[in-house]
Amino acid sequence: MARRRGRAARDGVRSLGLLLLFCLLVAATLWSVATGSTRIPLATVWDAVSSFDGSREHLLIVMIRLPRVLAAVLAGSALAVSGAVMQAVTNNPLASPGLLGINAGASFAVVLVITLFGAGSGGTFIWVAFGGAALAALLVHVLGSFGAAGQSTIGIVIAGAVVASFLTALTSAVLIFDQNTLDAVRLWTAGSVSGRTMTQNASVAPYILAGLSAGLLLARHLAILSLGREAARSLGQNQAVWRTASIVVVILLAGGAVALAGPIGFVGLVVPHIVRLAIGVDYRWILPFSAIGGAFLVVVADLAGRLIFHSQDFPVGVTTALFGAPFFLWLARNRAGRPA
Amino acid sequence: MTRWCIFLVMVLAGLTVASLALGDVALSWRDLWKTLIGAQDADPQNAMILYDLRLPRVLLAVLVGAALAVAGTITLAIMRNPLAEPGVLGINSGAAAAVMAVIVLLQDPPMLLLPAAGFLGAAAMAAAVYLLSWRGGTSSLRIILIGIGLGSLASAATTFLSAFGEIGDVQRAMIWLAGSVYDADLVKVRFLLAWLIVPLALAWMATRELDLIRFGDETAKSFGQPVDRVRGFMIVLCTLISGAAVAAAGLIGFVGLVAPHVAGRLVGPAHARILPVAALCGAILVVAADLVGRLIIAPIQLPAGIVTGLIGAPFFASLLWKRHHARG
Numbered sequence: 001m002a003r004r005r006g007r008a009a010r011d012g013v014r015s016l017g018l019l020l021l022f023c024l025l026v027a028a029t030l031w032s033v034a035t036g037s038t039r040i041p042l043a044t045v046w047d048a049v050s051s052f053d054g055s056r057e058h059l060l061i062v063m064i065r066l067p068r069v070l071a072a073v074l075a076g077s078a079l080a081v082s083g084a085v086m087q088a089v090t091n092n093p094l095a096s097p098g099l100l101g102i103n104a105g106a107s108f109a110v111v112l113v114i115t116l117f118g119a120g121s122g123g124t125f126i127w128v129a130f131g132g133a134a135l136a137a138l139l140v141h142v143l144g145s146f147g148a149a150g151q152s153t154i155g156i157v158i159a160g161a162v163v164a165s166f167l168t169a170l171t172s173a174v175l176i177f178d179q180n181t182l183d184a185v186r187l188w189t190a191g192s193v194s195g196r197t198m199t200q201n202a203s204v205a206p207y208i209l210a211g212l213s214a215g216l217l218l219a220r221h222l223a224i225l226s227l228g229r230e231a232a233r234s235l236g237q238n239q240a241v242w243r244t245a246s247i248v249v250v251i252l253l254a255g256g257a258v259a260l261a262g263p264i265g266f267v268g269l270v271v272p273h274i275v276r277l278a279i280g281v282d283y284r285w286i287l288p289f290s291a292i293g294g295a296f297l298v299v300v301a302d303l304a305g306r307l308i309f310h311s312q313d314f315p316v317g318v319t320t321a322l323f324g325a326p327f328f329l330w331l332a333r334n335r336a337g338r339p340a
Numbered sequence: 341m342t343r344w345c346i347f348l349v350m351v352l353a354g355l356t357v358a359s360l361a362l363g364d365v366a367l368s369w370r371d372l373w374k375t376l377i378g379a380q381d382a383d384p385q386n387a388m389i390l391y392d393l394r395l396p397r398v399l400l401a402v403l404v405g406a407a408l409a410v411a412g413t414i415t416l417a418i419m420r421n422p423l424a425e426p427g428v429l430g431i432n433s434g435a436a437a438a439v440m441a442v443i444v445l446l447q448d449p450p451m452l453l454l455p456a457a458g459f460l461g462a463a464a465m466a467a468a469v470y471l472l473s474w475r476g477g478t479s480s481l482r483i484i485l486i487g488i489g490l491g492s493l494a495s496a497a498t499t500f501l502s503a504f505g506e507i508g509d510v511q512r513a514m515i516w517l518a519g520s521v522y523d524a525d526l527v528k529v530r531f532l533l534a535w536l537i538v539p540l541a542l543a544w545m546a547t548r549e550l551d552l553i554r555f556g557d558e559t560a561k562s563f564g565q566p567v568d569r570v571r572g573f574m575i576v577l578c579t580l581i582s583g584a585a586v587a588a589a590g591l592i593g594f595v596g597l598v599a600p601h602v603a604g605r606l607v608g609p610a611h612a613r614i615l616p617v618a619a620l621c622g623a624i625l626v627v628a629a630d631l632v633g634r635l636i637i638a639p640i641q642l643p644a645g646i647v648t649g650l651i652g653a654p655f656f657a658s659l660l661w662k663r664h665h666a667r668g
Contacts, residue, residue: 093484094423157422158601162653165594169649173642176515183507190503266492273485315503321496325489332485333472 014285018292025073025296032069032303033061037312063197071196072302072316073295075261078208080294081215082253083268084275084286088226089246090157096269097254099160100247103263104167105136106255107189111171114181125188126200130207130259137251139163141244191264191317193302204256211252216287218246223283264317267294270328277335297324341607341617348620352402355627359398363634365389392525400524401630401644402623403532404589405599409622410543411582412596413603413615417550418574419480425597426582428487429575432593433494434465435586436517440498443513444505451523454516459587465490466579470572477568479557519592519645521630532588539580546574547611554609592629592645594653595622625652 034040040057048058049066079097086095097103109132110125140163144156175182221242224232232239254268275289298316301323305314361367367375367386374382375390411426419428427433438461442449470478473486502510549570552560560567582596603618626644629652633642642650 092421092423093481094421094428094488099423161423161594161597165649165653168593169646169653172514172518173646173650176511176518176643176646177640179507179511182511182514186503186510190499265495269488270492273488315499318496318500318503321492325493325496329472329486329489332482332489333475 014279014289017279018285018288021289021292021296025292025299028296028299028303029069029073032072032299033065035303036060036065036306064195067196067198067201068193068302069299070198070201071193071260072298074201074205074208075193075257075264076267076295076298077212077291078253078257078294079264079267080271080275080290080297081212081287082250082257083270083294084272084283084290085215085218085222085246085250085253086268087272088222088283089243089250091226091228092157093273095157096265097250097257098164098263098265098268099140099157100250100254101136101140101160101163101167102133102251102254102258103265104164104171105139106130106133106258107185107263108132108136108167108171110188111174111181111185114184115174115178126203126259129262130204130255133255133258134251136163136167137247137255141247145240145244187313187315188262190315191262191320192313192315193261193298194313194316196260200260204260207252208256211249211256212291214245215249215253216291218242218249219284219287222246222287226281226283261298262315262317264298264320266317266321266324267298270324271297274324274328274331277331341613344606344617345620348617348624352620352624352627355624355631356398356402359401359627359631360390360394362631363389363394364639396524396526396529397521397630398627399526399529400521400532400588401626403529403536404521404585404592405595405622405624405626406619407532407536407540407581407585407622408592408595408626409599409603409618410540410615411578411585412598412622413600413611413618414543414550414574414578414581415596416600417554417611418571418578419484420554420556421480421484422601423597424484426578427491427596428484429578430465430469430487430491430494431462431579431582431586432591433491433498434461434463435459435583436591437461437494437497437501438464439516439590440501440505440510440513443516444501444509455587458590459583461494462583462586463579465494466575466583470575478571515643517591517645518643519590519648520633520641520643521589521626522641522643528588532584535584536581539577543577543581544615546570546577547615550574550611550615551609554611589626590643590645592626592648594648595625598652599625628652 030042030045033045034042038057038060040061044057045061047053048061052058052062082097086097086099087093089095090099106129109128113125113128140156140160143163144159175185221237224235224237225239225242225246229239257264271294272286272290275286275293279285279289297320301319302316304323305316305319306312357372361369361372367389371383371386372390375386408426415424415426415428416422435458438457439454442453442457469483469487469490472490473482502513549565552563552565553567553570557567599618599622600614602621603614607613607617625648629647630644632651633644633647636642
């Protein structure tokens with residue numbers, strides 16, 4: 001009785017925390033839209049969305065700032081959730097979407113296309129990146145479950161390391177001989193949400209939203225997967241099915257994110273850890289917290305990059321680490337490796 | 341064990357001879373032999389090719405490969421995580437950030453500064469990871485997490501420099517970071533050998549401690565092992581060994597991760613067996629990678645670090661899978 005009440009109270013605190021984090025995300029988003037080379041009052045932001053009149057300020061909001069912050073929200077939540085899913089599936093704290101070869105695949109595809117066909121227009125490579133990421137991840141999944149029918153997570157870990165180092169090696173082999181491609185691709189590689197358009201957001205959003213909802217629905221099965229092979233088997237879970245489903249979710253999420261914002265490594269790896277250190281190991285809470293926390297981190301990092309470095313192009317991949325890492329270090333030092 | 345060792349030594353010897361003989365100027369067996377024994381009628385040009393170019397290069401590859409593999413074995417044991425390699429301690433990201441900073445921020449840095457910067461960056465990161473994760477003791481998980489955090493900060497610095505640095509500098513840094521044994525000479529080889537010999541010997545003497553600590557902190561403690569002290573000592577060894585390898589040859593990936601796994605599959609879990617076999621595997625991998633990188637699209641040379649990813653990765657993976665499935 002007392003334990004049940006304790007759990008209900010803890011869930012209450014967590015719900016409140018989630019709500020608070022969501023409010024923070026909304027506030028950061030609004031602030032981000034209002035801030036820039038010209039400050040725009042929030043009322044105008046609202047007008048631009050509800051009754052667009054084609055003025056300069058409205059154009060600025062609708063064409064530039066909203067797409068940018070939306071890309072940050074989408075990419076941040078997708079990366080964080082896919083990272084949490086990966087860590088649950090492989091049962092390994094070092095796992096991240098990058099382990100599936102997502103980032104290496106996207107980078108290689110983009111570099112290949114630039115080398116062969118030139119930089120093209122817009123500087124973004126949505127479908128190329130998405131395709132490369134998905135192909136690499138599928139390859140890792142097939143190799144990793146080859147023969148042993150997905151029985152061991154070590155298979156996928158090694159397959160991931162192999163495919164990722166193979167593709168990374170190919171990428172650097174191209175880049176160290178082709179300076180033009182290196183110049184064209186290096187800002188994208190750093191991870192950026194600068195100059196994204198609504199069309200790009202709209203084309204990737206369905207995949208990310210599908211991945212997010214599927215991920216949240218999978219939470220219970222992920223919690224069981226994360227207990228390890230023996231425990232999951234004794235609970236009667238069909239691991240091959242749920243592991244495959246989880247991998248599909250990761251491909252949708254991380255593939256979409258890398259297509260939108262480039263290969264950002266930090267969010268997928270670290271946000272799930274931050275959440276776990278802060279609220280505990282229950283995946284039904286880790287996933288929603290990661291979704292909102294990841295979005296919050298990327299929005300704030302992008303905003304901070306613009307405010308502090310006075311540059312529209314400061315890569316968000318750098319600022320996420322710059323602001324997220326100290327917090328993460330503090331948490332890891334104080335919370336990790338002692339009984340919960 | 342002995343069988344595998346003999347086999348691997350023979351493979352390594354074969355690769356070494358091939359590396360000495362093959363190249364832009366191929367030496368015949370007879371020329372090679374004459375030059376090696378210093379015969380009277382040996383061509384002095386062959387001696388130059390052999391002693392100034394190919395021999396230092398192959399020796400450096402052997403040393404670097406063995407060092408990376410041993411460091412990987414140690415990390416695997418103390419972290420108890422199949423993904424752990426010396427990079428977990430921040431060694432790679434620290435070296436990369438330091439070298440990138442030196443190349444991009446300084447005008448024409450002297451070549452000698454790069455290895456020094458690489459080693460210092462690696463050592464500083466490893467020390468920071470260990471100190472930050474010390475709280476009246478350490479734990480593998482905390483070291484891994486702190487390593488992730490500090491590593492991502494260092495990578496952010498590297499990314500920043502590579503995104504905004506002068507493009508020629510960035511490319512030069514990338515070539516260095518890709519990992520190669522291009523600029524080997526006998527001085528470098530001797531220096532690396534002298535540097536490595538003590539840490540490698542210590543690692544070899546500590547194989548029993550590695551066996552124990554791999555079981556987990558509690559078990560190791562109940563056998564009377566001072567776990568924290570051993571882990572700290574091992575991290576120092578690992579930093580000395582792989583930091584020096586990185587300083588000498590850049591970031592040759594994958595060797596530290598895979599050589600210990602392969603060795604474990606070949607000779608079982610005891611570190612007294614794994615350590616020498618892993619060292620041999622690492623040496624073979626780097627020598628072969630350098631040889632292939634020199635020949636495959638000659639006269640252009642591919643850095644060994646890229647070849648280990650391109651050819652070593654699939655090859656060793658297939659080896660792992662075969663062994664894995666053969667045992668069920």
